[in-house]
Amino acid sequence: MFPEFEVVPAVDMQDGQVVQLVGGERGTGTEYGDPVEAARRWVEAGARTLHLVDLDGAFEGERENAPAVDAILDEVDVDVQLGGGIRTVADATDLLDRGVDRVILGTAAVETPEIVAEISEAHPGSVTVSLDAKDGEVVVSGWTEGTGLDPAEAATRYEDRGAGAILFTDVDVEGQLEGVRTDPVRRVVEAVDIPVIASGGVATIDDVRDLQAAGASAVVVGSALYEGQFTLEDAMAAVE
Numbered sequence: 001m002f003p004e005f006e007v008v009p010a011v012d013m014q015d016g017q018v019v020q021l022v023g024g025e026r027g028t029g030t031e032y033g034d035p036v037e038a039a040r041r042w043v044e045a046g047a048r049t050l051h052l053v054d055l056d057g058a059f060e061g062e063r064e065n066a067p068a069v070d071a072i073l074d075e076v077d078v079d080v081q082l083g084g085g086i087r088t089v090a091d092a093t094d095l096l097d098r099g100v101d102r103v104i105l106g107t108a109a110v111e112t113p114e115i116v117a118e119i120s121e122a123h124p125g126s127v128t129v130s131l132d133a134k135d136g137e138v139v140v141s142g143w144t145e146g147t148g149l150d151p152a153e154a155a156t157r158y159e160d161r162g163a164g165a166i167l168f169t170d171v172d173v174e175g176q177l178e179g180v181r182t183d184p185v186r187r188v189v190e191a192v193d194i195p196v197i198a199s200g201g202v203a204t205i206d207d208v209r210d211l212q213a214a215g216a217s218a219v220v221v222g223s224a225l226y227e228g229q230f231t232l233e234d235a236m237a238a239v240e
Helices: 035-044 055-060 066-075 089-097 107-111 114-122 151-160 182-191 205-213 232-238
Strands: 006-014 017-020 049-054 079-083 102-105 127-134 137-140 165-170 196-199 218-221
Touching (some): 006 035, 006 232, 017 035, 035 049, 049 055, 049 066, 066 079, 079 127, 089 114, 102 107, 102 114, 107 114, 107 127, 127 151, 137 151, 151 165, 151 182
Parallel strands (some): 006 218, 079 102, 102 127, 165 196, 196 218
Antiparallel strands (some): 006 017, 127 137
């Protein structure tokens, strides 16, 4: 997984549309059209991995954008990681069997940590644990509930349970196009030996370079790409 640093386009979905939220707050989203068209565009631009999130699933606990996910899986031939509304081993196994390469567990991993080990035992390397941090603590349920967990400490626990990677999202800067904070990312990177995927705040190619320098194995980029702050091709070239 991520033998070389990757720039991973985000396809966050709400009500069947690509949406980018600001600071994880519902109702702040800007829509960017059809998810399948977005996925196709990023693959044509050179993406080696796509990051899909069912926002309805994250907020409501039910995967409402499954048809769009299925259509994307049929359309593209790159790695796909999916999060949002995956709550059970059966949910995860079904998605992995249908062609998703990695499932992203957030709320389920916090509420039922053993789910990570159970899925990983049957599908090694297939679980990415999402640690979304707001005000220095891990938050769940669509970034609405605090857990009191420190992100770096939590990352080590999930590595021990078999997680293949950690997705660390800095919710405080998510979707704001005002730049990244590397210190929180570096803390998580230094706590584990598995890949850390950074997300949140990317506004420039320099931000991408900074996260690479902080030790991240990949960076998820959403708003900056959709708003044309830079192209995926240029970002990939900058970190080769």
